[in-house]
Amino acid sequence: MPGREVIVLGDINADVLMPVPAYPAAGEEALTDQIMIRAGGSAANTAVTLARLGLRTRLVGRVGRDAWAETALAALTDAGVDTTAVQRDAEIGTGLTFISVTPDGERTMFGYRGANPRTAPSGIAESLFVNAALLHLSGFAFMQAPQCEAAWRAIQLAEKHSVPISLDTALSPALRLADEMRALLPRLTICVLGRSEAEALVGPGSPETAAAALRRAGVEIVGLKLGREGCLLANDSGVARLPAFGAQVVDTTGAGDAFSAGMALGYLRGWPLAAAGTLATALGALAAAVWGGGAAMPGVSDVLAYLRAQASEPRIAELLNALEAVTESV
Numbered sequence: 001m002p003g004r005e006v007i008v009l010g011d012i013n014a015d016v017l018m019p020v021p022a023y024p025a026a027g028e029e030a031l032t033d034q035i036m037i038r039a040g041g042s043a044a045n046t047a048v049t050l051a052r053l054g055l056r057t058r059l060v061g062r063v064g065r066d067a068w069a070e071t072a073l074a075a076l077t078d079a080g081v082d083t084t085a086v087q088r089d090a091e092i093g094t095g096l097t098f099i100s101v102t103p104d105g106e107r108t109m110f111g112y113r114g115a116n117p118r119t120a121p122s123g124i125a126e127s128l129f130v131n132a133a134l135l136h137l138s139g140f141a142f143m144q145a146p147q148c149e150a151a152w153r154a155i156q157l158a159e160k161h162s163v164p165i166s167l168d169t170a171l172s173p174a175l176r177l178a179d180e181m182r183a184l185l186p187r188l189t190i191c192v193l194g195r196s197e198a199e200a201l202v203g204p205g206s207p208e209t210a211a212a213a214l215r216r217a218g219v220e221i222v223g224l225k226l227g228r229e230g231c232l233l234a235n236d237s238g239v240a241r242l243p244a245f246g247a248q249v250v251d252t253t254g255a256g257d258a259f260s261a262g263m264a265l266g267y268l269r270g271w272p273l274a275a276a277g278t279l280a281t282a283l284g285a286l287a288a289a290v291w292g293g294g295a296a297m298p299g300v301s302d303v304l305a306y307l308r309a310q311a312s313e314p315r316i317a318e319l320l321n322a323l324e325a326v327t328e329s330v
Helices: 042-052 067-078 147-160 171-176 178-187 195-202 207-216 255-268 273-288 300-308 314-329
Strands: 005-009 013-019 036-040 056-060 062-064 087-089 095-101 107-112 132-138 165-168 190-194 221-225 231-235 238-242
Touching: 005 042, 005 147, 013 067, 036 042, 036 067, 042 056, 042 067, 042 132, 042 255, 042 273, 062 067, 132 147, 132 255, 147 165, 147 178, 165 255, 171 178, 171 195, 178 195, 190 195, 190 255, 195 207, 195 221, 207 221, 207 231, 207 238, 221 255, 221 273, 231 273, 238 273, 255 273, 273 300, 273 314, 300 314
Parallel strands: 005 056, 005 132, 013 095, 062 087, 132 165, 165 190, 190 221
Antiparallel strands: 013 036, 095 107, 221 231, 231 238
8 A cells, every 4th residue: 555545534632631649529629740731632643653653644633723733733743644634723722631540540531622523524625535545533523513524525535436444433422423323334444442332333242242243234344442351353254352461551541542543554454353453452552551642652663662572472473573564664
């Protein structure tokens, strides 16, 4: 796929992260001794990881004309993401998320979506899809109009130009927009989701049952995230259940977004399920081991070093060979 790029559509935010010893009860306060500001948003985090894995990556979204926008866009550009398709809004500010993180790495988020829902379909040029390798969508893009109309326009253009489509459903969209998410399933090459999202879309059951139901609905490749239990992947070749890596969890922000990037790279390189899933799981573990997303998202050098330290496992040795070939071609 030399010269071709991945198009990522969804939210772009500025994230303000605050580690706290515990989340406060109603009416109480939690003090922090540190504040970090990062580029954020599910789509932005996936775009950064894809770019750092060596893929040409273009991000489609909308920000305001404010200092938060400059912070986010500078971080994205520095990471190698093409932001020329990002729209600017003169009336609404950039999306902003305040994230408190407890010592177990769990997040509590307060979000202002800002300009994100105003992403305009008219600002998405058909030329983006003429030579695209993949369209990756964040489920949050379907939450409000006109952003949801922009997402559907992107899907239609991708299908017109035979561009495969990847979706990270995210939890809130899967719970609130289950019917729309189900309508998307037959159009997806890759669907990344968690256990709760799968239950919302295809009903209760084991991960194997959920993956089989998603495959029957038309998804080509299922990437089911199982947290500390690892992941389960399924495609025409079968099912692969992979354990999680034992990385220390600092902040889970961006972990799922990094997983999506690993799945995308594995697909684009034609790797077997086990290789793609191992990479996706390793990237998720690395993202959870640092504060925030954006500039902190892992890249190919990070994951190579991480996997080399555990190369005694056969599945990791095989993946290392494939990743090293990727770095030689970048």
